[in-house]
Amino acid sequence: MQYLISKLKENKYVYYIREKCESKTVQNIFWTHPTSVKLFNNFSTVLIMDSTYKTNLYKIPLFEIVGVISTYLTYSVGFAFMASEKEDNFTWALRMLLKLLKPNRVMPKVVVTDRDTAMMNVVANVR
Numbered sequence: 001m002q003y004l005i006s007k008l009k010e011n012k013y014v015y016y017i018r019e020k021c022e023s024k025t026v027q028n029i030f031w032t033h034p035t036s037v038k039l040f041n042n043f044s045t046v047l048i049m050d051s052t053y054k055t056n057l058y059k060i061p062l063f064e065i066v067g068v069i070s071t072y073l074t075y076s077v078g079f080a081f082m083a084s085e086k087e088d089n090f091t092w093a094l095r096m097l098l099k100l101l102k103p104n105r106v107m108p109k110v111v112v113t114d115r116d117t118a119m120m121n122v123v124a125n126v127r
Contacts, residue, residue, distance in 0.1 A: 001029070004029070005029075008031050013032065013033055013034070014032050014033075014037055015030060016029070016031075016096045016099070027082075027083045027089075028080060028081065028083060028089055028093065029080065030079070030080040030092075030093055031078065031080075032076075032077060032078035036076055039077075040078075041100070041101060041102050041105050042069075043067055043068065043069040043070065043075075044067065044101060044107065044108050045068075045110060046067065046110045046111075046112070047066065047077065047108045047110070048065070048068070048074070048111075048113075049065050049066075049111060050063075050113065050114050051063040051082070052064070060081055061089075062080070063079065063080040063081075063082055063085075063089075063090070063093055064076070064078075064079055065077040065078045065079070077100075078097055080096070085116065085118055085119075086118055087121055087122050090123075091122050094122060094123070098127075
């Protein structure tokens with residue numbers, strides 16, 4: 001985790017970390033490239049969200065958010081390693097995503113998911 005954070009800093013990525021209060025252990029980490037932030041502020045209408053799990057060495061979910069531009073091309077908006085695929089973690093990740101939007105920008109209107117119940121509940125409530 002320390003190596004990942006050092007590389008994010010070195011390459012000037014935007015990132016947020018959520019730690020467990022009692023132990024200072026990283027629970028979630030969200031990151032995105034600065035160019036992705038610019039694209040997200042210009043093309044935030046349609047987002048595609050999915051998480052993969054049990055595919056990496058540590059068996060932790062990788063949450064990926066993809067946007068669609070006006071010419072129907074896609075771009076990576078952001079990524080998050082999360083402790084689990086629970087509503088609390090999705091809520092945190094989506095709040096970090098919305099922090100990237102400048103004031104008075106268009107909120108996402110369409111969100112495509114894989115019907116993950118926890119994610120669907122959070123998408124409906126996070127503003």
